[in-house]
Amino acid sequence: MRYVSTRGNAPVLSFEEAMLTGLARDGGLYVPETIPQISADEIAALAGQTYEEAAFRIMRPFIGDAFTDAEFRAIIDRAYAGFHHAARAPLVQLAPNHFLLELFHGPTLAFKDFAMQLIGQLFQAALSRSGKRVTIVGATSGDTGSAAIEAFRGLSNVDVFILFPHGRVSEVQRRQMTTPSEDNVHALAVDGDFDDCQAKLKDMFNHFEFRDAVGLAGVNSINWARVLAQVVYYFTSAVSLGAPQRKVSFTVPTGNFGDIFAGYIAKRMGLPIDKLVVATNQNDILHRALSSGGYVTQGVTPSISPSMDIQVSSNFERALFDVYDRDGAAVAQQMDELKQTGGFQISQGALQRLQDIFASGRASEEETSATIARAFAETGEVLCPHSAVGVKVAGEQPVSATPMITLATAHPAKFPAAVEAACGVHPPLPNRMADLYERSERVTRVPNDLAAIEDIIHERRAH
Numbered sequence: 001m002r003y004v005s006t007r008g009n010a011p012v013l014s015f016e017e018a019m020l021t022g023l024a025r026d027g028g029l030y031v032p033e034t035i036p037q038i039s040a041d042e043i044a045a046l047a048g049q050t051y052e053e054a055a056f057r058i059m060r061p062f063i064g065d066a067f068t069d070a071e072f073r074a075i076i077d078r079a080y081a082g083f084h085h086a087a088r089a090p091l092v093q094l095a096p097n098h099f100l101l102e103l104f105h106g107p108t109l110a111f112k113d114f115a116m117q118l119i120g121q122l123f124q125a126a127l128s129r130s131g132k133r134v135t136i137v138g139a140t141s142g143d144t145g146s147a148a149i150e151a152f153r154g155l156s157n158v159d160v161f162i163l164f165p166h167g168r169v170s171e172v173q174r175r176q177m178t179t180p181s182e183d184n185v186h187a188l189a190v191d192g193d194f195d196d197c198q199a200k201l202k203d204m205f206n207h208f209e210f211r212d213a214v215g216l217a218g219v220n221s222i223n224w225a226r227v228l229a230q231v232v233y234y235f236t237s238a239v240s241l242g243a244p245q246r247k248v249s250f251t252v253p254t255g256n257f258g259d260i261f262a263g264y265i266a267k268r269m270g271l272p273i274d275k276l277v278v279a280t281n282q283n284d285i286l287h288r289a290l291s292s293g294g295y296v297t298q299g300v301t302p303s304i305s306p307s308m309d310i311q312v313s314s315n316f317e318r319a320l321f322d323v324y325d326r327d328g329a330a331v332a333q334q335m336d337e338l339k340q341t342g343g344f345q346i347s348q349g350a351l352q353r354l355q356d357i358f359a360s361g362r363a364s365e366e367e368t369s370a371t372i373a374r375a376f377a378e379t380g381e382v383l384c385p386h387s388a389v390g391v392k393v394a395g396e397q398p399v400s401a402t403p404m405i406t407l408a409t410a411h412p413a414k415f416p417a418a419v420e421a422a423c424g425v426h427p428p429l430p431n432r433m434a435d436l437y438e439r440s441e442r443v444t445r446v447p448n449d450l451a452a453i454e455d456i457i458h459e460r461r462a463h
């Protein structure tokens with residue numbers, strides 16, 4: 001399996017190389033050259049298997065010869081051993097034809113753990129074999145950072161630096177990033193918003209001298225391995241509801257378009273998915289783009305679902321690459337325009353193809369709170385604000401016999417203030433984290449400035 005850049009102008013890489021590289025050298029994102037197909041019989045055979053077994057069968061075709069089957073199985077087993085639910089990604093029912101896929105039973109209580117725990121094990125296996133060392137730098141709107149720190153803390157060949165927007169993550173999210181005591185973990189609070197953090201990260205990748213000097217590696221959803229890990233639960237949940245005989249639809253609370261793009265890959269592999277519904281909060285660039293074709297940034301407005309406070313959705317580029325018939329030059333041109341002017345217009349043909357696959361909707365702050373209250377009253381389920389955005393948008397879709405699965409992306413206890421304000425319930429942290437507020441914090445405040453951030457990374461990483 002070979003990986004190509006969405007901008008068509010970077011070296012073609014193996015799975016392992018693409019995973020360790022992150023962003024392509026032409027500024028693009030790596031995608032598989034072809035999408036492996038999974039037959040209806042193979043999908044049917046996933047029924048009743050463990051999550052780990054399903055993960056092995058679904059991801060195996062993408063990894064080429066990076067690992068033997070036995071190694072890859074062991075990696076997967078270690079990745080999900082720390083989850084606190086036997087099913088890993090259980091489904092609960094909200095309404096007659098509406099289901100919630102709970103993706104928050106991992107160590108940091110958000111769906112990011114599914115990918116990050118796997119990536120931690122993949123990096124460890126690859127680096128201990130090669131004896132190489134890497135510096136992982138990640139940008140986070142809250143959950144990626146804690147999941148990355150949890151996955152990489154204490155690993156011997158890795159330093160991990162996380163850039164998060166100062167004052168714009170929840171207290172639980174911040175503490176999860178600032179309380180780990182391992183020397184290889186570095187939390188950096190940037191004076192800016194998430195898009196600033198993500199832009200600095202991209203600038204670092206495009207600064208080849210720095211990139212090569214520190215062995216920069218990325219674990220944001222620009223990293224293909226993360227998308228791949230997330231493909232698995234689309235299959236397991238659909239199979240639980242009768243796939244491949246019965247189609248399903250998914251609604252996905254979306255920020256960087258990574259999670260929903262994994263659903264798109266599942267569909268391209270052959271999983272019978274009817275609609276993939278993009279659910280955004282008031283930062284609704286994706287909803288506007290999918291409705292009108294105009295992808296125009298407007299600046300981020302902080303919300304009660306902070307992990308989705310994003311305007312530049314990196315992974316959307318991967319979808320564009322496909323609907324532009326994998327024409328890297330065309331994608332590069334649109335991304336240039338985005339950088340120069342803050343927006344671009346999706347061509348009519350490409351928009352049509354996107355709309356055949358994706359529907360979209362948005363939830364205002366009031367609608368999000370009202371959805372938390374209603375879901376609690378009707379079902380007893382306490383939703384986090386991100387999941388509530390999904391449930392609200394799912395409820396607006398045309399009535400259909402096709403079951404809808406909404407992804408519940410975080411545990412409500414990560415966002416206790418917003419949840420309590422909405423439904424009166426203070427969601428407690430699980431016991432294993434109950435002392436989070438007592439642990440001491442370690443964080444460095446940094447200006448929104450590339451050179452300053454690079455200096456800190458140079459200085460702090462192990463040599």
Ligand SMILES: *Cc1c(COP(=O)(O)O)cnc(C)c1O
Pocket residue numbers: 110111112143144221253254255256257258259260307308386387409410
């Ligand atoms: C990251 C995150 C999202 C958005 O996921 P994307 O892959 O960026 O679209 C939604 N909800 C929560 C809780 C998250 O942490």
